[in-house]
Amino acid sequence: MAALIRKQILRSMVIKEFKQVFRDRRMLGVLFGSPIIMLLIFGYAANTDVREIKMAVLDRERSSESRDFISRFTSSGYFLLHSYLESEKQMEKLLDGGAVDLFLYVESGFSRRVKSGKGADIQIVIDGTDSSRASVIVAYVNQIVNEFGLEYFKDRTRALALGRGAGGMKMKESIELKERALFNPELESRNFYLPGIIGLLIALITIMLTSMSVVKERESGTMEQIIVSPLRPMEFIAGKTLPFAIVGFFDIIVVTVIAIAWFKVPFNGSFLFLLVSGLLYILSMLAVGLFISTVSKTQQEAMLSTFLFFLPAILFSGFIFPVYAMPVTVQAVTLLNPMYYFMNIIRGVFLKGVGMTVLWPEVLALVVMGAALLSLSVRRFSRRME
Amino acid sequence: MTEYSVEVKDLTKRFGDFVAVDRASFSVKRGEIFGFLGPNGAGKSTTIRMLCGILTPTEGTGSVSGFDIMDEQDRIKNIIGYMSQRFSLYDDLTVRENLEFFGSVYGLQGARLRERMAYVMKMADIGRRQDAVVKSLPGGVKQRLALGGAILHDPPVLFLDEPTSGVDPVMRRTFWEIIYDFSRNGKTIFVTTHYMDEAEHCDRMALIIAGKIIALDTPSALKAALPYSVWSLRVERFIEVFEEVAALPFVEEAAIFGSDIHIMTKKGFPLKRELAGAFKVKGIKGFSIEEVGATLEDVFVSHAARLGV
Numbered sequence: 001m002a003a004l005i006r007k008q009i010l011r012s013m014v015i016k017e018f019k020q021v022f023r024d025r026r027m028l029g030v031l032f033g034s035p036i037i038m039l040l041i042f043g044y045a046a047n048t049d050v051r052e053i054k055m056a057v058l059d060r061e062r063s064s065e066s067r068d069f070i071s072r073f074t075s076s077g078y079f080l081l082h083s084y085l086e087s088e089k090q091m092e093k094l095l096d097g098g099a100v101d102l103f104l105y106v107e108s109g110f111s112r113r114v115k116s117g118k119g120a121d122i123q124i125v126i127d128g129t130d131s132s133r134a135s136v137i138v139a140y141v142n143q144i145v146n147e148f149g150l151e152y153f154k155d156r157t158r159a160l161a162l163g164r165g166a167g168g169m170k171m172k173e174s175i176e177l178k179e180r181a182l183f184n185p186e187l188e189s190r191n192f193y194l195p196g197i198i199g200l201l202i203a204l205i206t207i208m209l210t211s212m213s214v215v216k217e218r219e220s221g222t223m224e225q226i227i228v229s230p231l232r233p234m235e236f237i238a239g240k241t242l243p244f245a246i247v248g249f250f251d252i253i254v255v256t257v258i259a260i261a262w263f264k265v266p267f268n269g270s271f272l273f274l275l276v277s278g279l280l281y282i283l284s285m286l287a288v289g290l291f292i293s294t295v296s297k298t299q300q301e302a303m304l305s306t307f308l309f310f311l312p313a314i315l316f317s318g319f320i321f322p323v324y325a326m327p328v329t330v331q332a333v334t335l336l337n338p339m340y341y342f343m344n345i346i347r348g349v350f351l352k353g354v355g356m357t358v359l360w361p362e363v364l365a366l367v368v369m370g371a372a373l374l375s376l377s378v379r380r381f382s383r384r385m386e
Numbered sequence: 387m388t389e390y391s392v393e394v395k396d397l398t399k400r401f402g403d404f405v406a407v408d409r410a411s412f413s414v415k416r417g418e419i420f421g422f423l424g425p426n427g428a429g430k431s432t433t434i435r436m437l438c439g440i441l442t443p444t445e446g447t448g449s450v451s452g453f454d455i456m457d458e459q460d461r462i463k464n465i466i467g468y469m470s471q472r473f474s475l476y477d478d479l480t481v482r483e484n485l486e487f488f489g490s491v492y493g494l495q496g497a498r499l500r501e502r503m504a505y506v507m508k509m510a511d512i513g514r515r516q517d518a519v520v521k522s523l524p525g526g527v528k529q530r531l532a533l534g535g536a537i538l539h540d541p542p543v544l545f546l547d548e549p550t551s552g553v554d555p556v557m558r559r560t561f562w563e564i565i566y567d568f569s570r571n572g573k574t575i576f577v578t579t580h581y582m583d584e585a586e587h588c589d590r591m592a593l594i595i596a597g598k599i600i601a602l603d604t605p606s607a608l609k610a611a612l613p614y615s616v617w618s619l620r621v622e623r624f625i626e627v628f629e630e631v632a633a634l635p636f637v638e639e640a641a642i643f644g645s646d647i648h649i650m651t652k653k654g655f656p657l658k659r660e661l662a663g664a665f666k667v668k669g670i671k672g673f674s675i676e677e678v679g680a681t682l683e684d685v686f687v688s689h690a691a692r693l694g695v
Contacts, residue, residue: 008490008493008495009490009491009493012486012487012490012491013487015487016476016479016483016487019478019479019483020476020478020479023478023479023519024478220474220476220477221470221472221473221474222474222475222476224435224440224468224470224472224474225468225470225474225475225488225535226491227438227439227440228438228439228440228463228466228468229463229488229491229492230460230463230464230491230492230493231491
């Protein structure tokens with residue numbers, strides 16, 4: 001039996017593909033535009049860290065205690081004082097217009113009630129439009145209020161003890177929580193998103209370019225000329241996918257380098273492991289691209305189909321929304337998503353510095369899924385070609 | 387090897403309920419120019435595409451150069467050239483890049499490839515435009531280059547699907563000169579067309595209507611076999627007269643040819659006398675009529691009328 005792929009012919013095919021890609025503006029846009037846009041968006045714009053919380057204050061008390069309380073917010077580094085208000089009516093307008101995220105109301109009698117130990121009420125109103133941002137703000141507020149209460153209580157106890165002549169008595173420290181987040185110590189959202197972009201980018205480029213370049217042949221009629229020629233289906237498939245595998249591989253390296261060197265994302269794992277698992281991921285994405293090319297008649301259709309796959313794939317990958325927060329049935333869907341496994345791998349490699357010993361189930365899943373998808377698509381494709 | 391380059395028996399292609407090609411049987415001799423003449427949608431392209439391996443026949447058998455079109459497509463692909471109705475070279479590659487790519491697909495390399503490329507570029511009148519992107523070439527040159535792409539590997543059997551559609555008359559003549567040239571060099575040419583005058587260039591031809599081959603012979607034999615006499619009537623206000631003529635009982639078929647009316651009657655019918663009588667009654671004056679040789683168009687019209695299409 002003759003070889004499935006003849007080297008000389010594959011070479012001509014790949015050269016031809018590269019020439020065509022570099023002469024096609026649309027494809028060039030996908031190739032160079034999408035990595036740049038994604039890096040900019042997720043490197044600079046998409047920041048889910050909650051900082052610069054704009055705060056309006058209505059202080060009816062105006063005592064040194066209330067001022068001290070308010071300054072704990074402004075000096076925490078998270079809150080920005082927007083304005084002091086005169087009445088509650090002003091608040092509504094500010095919250096409606098989105099000028100402030102948080103409204104803090106200190107009643108008169110605040111310090112008297114605190115001193116008397118009766119407990120004082122303060123009121124906060126938060127713009128809850130963005131629920132996750134609001135809950136982070138609440139957490140900040142709670143922390144500040146607790147600290148304030150605790151310290152005040154401590155001072156009072158100490159004063160009381162001193163008053164009773166127990167000068168030498170040492171105050172026992174209460175329990176204090178010292179947090180330390182592993183793997184991403186500053187809890188920077190950028191460190192979380194940027195590695196994930198590699199997964200996104202490879203999917204977009206390989207799927208879209210593969211499907212578009214195949215469909216383009218069908219659209220322009222060159223496919224017929226290919227079919228009547230002795231070019232074998234496997235040669236055609238390899239010629240159509242190899243260039244984009246190379247491009248995808250190149251993208252992994254470029255994005256990794258930019259993420260590390262420019263955005264200072266920590267890279268703790270093995271680069272080699274990243275490349276090997278990246279290759280497996282590229283194969284499964286190429287298979288998806290081939291499959292799309294068998295169901296699309298025009299380049300527009302191919303582009304739409306790509307996004308039809310791409311958007312759910314992102315949603316079910318854990319790139320933005322954590323998979324563990326999804327209902328169990330939906331979680332089952334993510335198990336069929338190659339992007340989900342690659343997201344786990346890439347974040348593990350970047351942030352945790354883990355390798356094969358920990359990530360072998362993900363790698364195995366990529367191998368199995370890539371092989372299954374590839375054989376399905378190749379079979380479907382060859383049938384259509386003959 | 388057999389005497390025939392292409393042999394087809396009861397070849398049928400159905401798309402759902404639609405029968406595109408209905409039990410077509412024919413044979414093409416080695417070195418022959420074989421024409422497939424029919425209107426658009428008659429099944430010409432479908433037939434050619436089955437022979438080239440683009441479509442799989444629903445029923446029937448066929449062979450090209452002795453290789454079975456069902457089982458031996460791989461062998462067939464190396465010995466045929468195919469020029470499709472649509473331009474099918476890469477628009478965004480240069481002339482040279484296209485020829486190098488397709489050359490390598492057919493296993494051409496080195497001196498042989500250069501020699502074939504030079505031949506094709508000369509035939510297509512590329513001149514110094516070898517490094518021009520194909521998109522930028524004039525239509526006629528592109529069309530000839532497409533033909534060149536089909537013969538780059540010097541195949542003994544050539545399938546041309548409407549090679550001259552959309553080509554100006556001068557270029558069409560050039561095209562046919564090239565085709566004759568191939569034929570003289572012993573190549574078998576299977577060509578489809580819907581131009582009647584082009585069909586006259588063929589050694590033998592098949593008329594195909596609605597998927598059925600309704601006649602197959604040399605152009606002259608087809609014309610001779612016509613059971614009618616063909617007359618050319620010249621008259622003023624021919625469009626109005628045409629209606630009257632077509633309604634006459636002894637007129638089998640009438641058709642407008644330019645500013646003349648072609649009339650078909652039974653062979654040996656005394657049309658001159660009968661028509662003079664009929665026109666006298668209707669008050670039509672000043673006409674001339676003579677018997678003319680049948681054209682392929684007459685043959686086609688008579689067959690089409692017989693089948694009611």
